[in-house]
Amino acid sequence: MKPYTRKQFLEITTAAGISFYLSACGLNSDKKKVAKIVPDSATPEKKVPxxxxxxxxxxxxxxxxxxxxxxxxxxxxxxxxxxxxxxxxxxxxxxxxxxxxxxxxxxxxxxxxxxxxxxxxxxxxxxxxxLSKMNAVEMLHDHKIKIGPGCTITSLYDTILPQGRLLPAGSCATVAVGGLTLGGGYGICARRFGLTCDHLVEATMVDGNGNIHNTKDDTELMWALKGGGTGNFGIVTEMIFTTHPAPPTLQAHYFKSRKLRPERAAAILQTWMELAPQLPDSCFSGYVLNGSTLNILITNYEPDNEQLPTLLKKLAAVVDEFRSSHTGTLQRMLRNYYGVGKQLYFRNSSAGFFKSYADVAPFIKRHL
Ligand SMILES: Cc1cc2nc3c(=O)[nH]c(=O)nc-3n(C[C@H](O)[C@H](O)[C@H](O)COP(=O)(O)OP(=O)(O)OC[C@H]3O[C@@H](n4cnc5c(N)ncnc54)[C@H](O)[C@@H]3O)c2cc1C
Structure with missing residues (x-):
């Protein structure tokens, strides 16, 4: 198999994630706490039996x-x-x-x-x-942040974006940083800045025997938690991340075609898949094909980009509707992708890693 760098991988897989935008949940109860078992205190910090x-x-x-x-x-x-x-x-x-x-x-x-x-x-x-109550976000020195695994994306963005800092993460309001980071963490700033897990610099984890580990003592564990950590090695209870200066603004471009016949839907997606890798790194793009309606989104946080208008024009030429949003603050615009606040019935499948339209063409035709 051809080895890809993480950057190449991110550039190629621009389709990931947009279907997540459609929904979100309100999960965690804040009702009154009832203590049931009470052996007493002590907060060990390192490996302790x-x-x-x-x-x-x-x-x-x-x-x-x-x-x-x-x-x-x-x-x-x-x-x-x-x-x-x-x-x-x-x-x-x-x-x-x-x-x-x-x-x-x-x-x-x-x-x-x-x-x-x-x-x-x-x-x-x-x-x-x-771990929903382990949800604190704390700005540290050097623009690092300490985050509890139960911290939601909303809480993360609401805390750090007003301070001009960004941890690249996902979109859905109630996804928590715990599962997001330990599984990777892909979002609209990923093409330039990378995944959420790329920014993890320290983690505390309880293993299956109840022992507490810190990655400062274990570089292999650190490596493993960056994308392979969802329940595989233990329970991560605290994470420290580096951050970037947050882009101040974001603009979105929406493309839509309805009542599509299979051949036309496939042709539009082929155009999109050829254009998407050429988008500037400040852009994210994804699509949702829902029945015979196709929606494509392109976001961009660098307003003065010279290549973008030409690419937008090419895509607009093959769809029925095209509109651009106003340019708003990043924090405000991200809210558009927070999704709905309740549980949903759904099945999801992943197209996996694909390099070009040829890799996914059979699946697109089958879907239609
Ligand atoms: C509506 C929706 C939108 C989404 N949007 C995005 C997106 O924009 N970008 C993106 O990258 N992904 C997205 N995802 C995928 C999401 O990031 C993963 O499903 C992630 O694992 C969810 O984390 P969670 O903590 O909310 O879920 P949970 O269900 O709590 O956990 C997910 C998995 O991680 C394990 N886990 C959770 N916390 C820990 C911990 N502290 N230690 C060890 N294991 C743990 C759980 O056991 C489980 O196996 C989305 C998913 C949905 C359903």
Missing amino acids: AHTHQAHIDLVDKNDPRYDELRKGFNKRIDKHPKVIALCTTTAEVAAAVQYAHEKGLAIAVKSGGHSMEGFSCNDDGMVIN
Whole structure:
């Protein structure tokens, strides 16, 4: 297989992500906390044997009024019923929850924002370690930020964009930084700045035995968490990232064709796929083909780009409708892609890694 650099990969896969824009959820309950098991205190910071981890843990079972809301994820199609949900607020509590699950023989699932499309952040008859309350965002020196895994994209952007800083991330308001980072993290600034996980410089993680690790002591772990970390190595409880100066503004360009016959839809997508890699790095582009209606989006955060008008014109020539938005602040414009605030039924499939129209043509025709 041909080796690709991360930059080449990002340039080629411009289609990723736009279908995510269509939806979002309001997941995490803020109802009153009920303490259930209470072995006492101690917050270990480094590798410490599991049996010393003791903490108050808020355990929610099916008799608790919060249970139903907390067990749900974004995808309504997934309907799992864990025996218990550990609503953790610190690394020590997560370690204690792991220990508790071991003692009771419960399988563990980890949930930050609950947007796992296949429901991997919940289970039947086991324990879900819910990190939604570990959601703090803190600006550090050197423009670094410390983020809890339960921090949502809205909360991230609302905290750092007003301070003129950007952590490249996704779009959907209620996706959490935990799952996003550990699986990669792709968004409209990725073509220039890279993935969310590229900016991870330190993480704290509880392993399957309840031991606490920090990546400062473990460069291999650091490497593995950058994209391969969703539940594979342990439970990440805190992350530190580098940031960039935030682009001040964003403009969007919308292209639409309705009542498309298969041949025409395929021809438009072919044009788009040939143009997309030529877009300046300040752009993002993706499409949604919904029935016979095709929507294409191009965003751009560098208003004075010289190449862009020509490319927009070429695409506009093959679709029915084309319009450009006003240029707004990045923070304001990103809200357009936050999606709806409730759970949805959905199935999603990924086209995977493709290099050109030829790689996806058979799938497009099948879809139509
Ligand atoms: C509507 C929607 C929009 C999306 N938009 C984008 C987008 O714009 N860009 C993008 O890149 N992706 C996007 N995604 C994909 C999303 O980033 C992934 O599904 C991500 O894993 C969700 O993270 P989460 O914490 O919200 O989900 P969760 O369901 O809580 O977790 C997802 C997976 O990560 C594991 N996990 C979560 N937290 C931790 C942790 N702290 N330690 C270890 N494992 C953990 C879970 O066990 C699960 O396997 C979107 C998904 C949806 C449903």
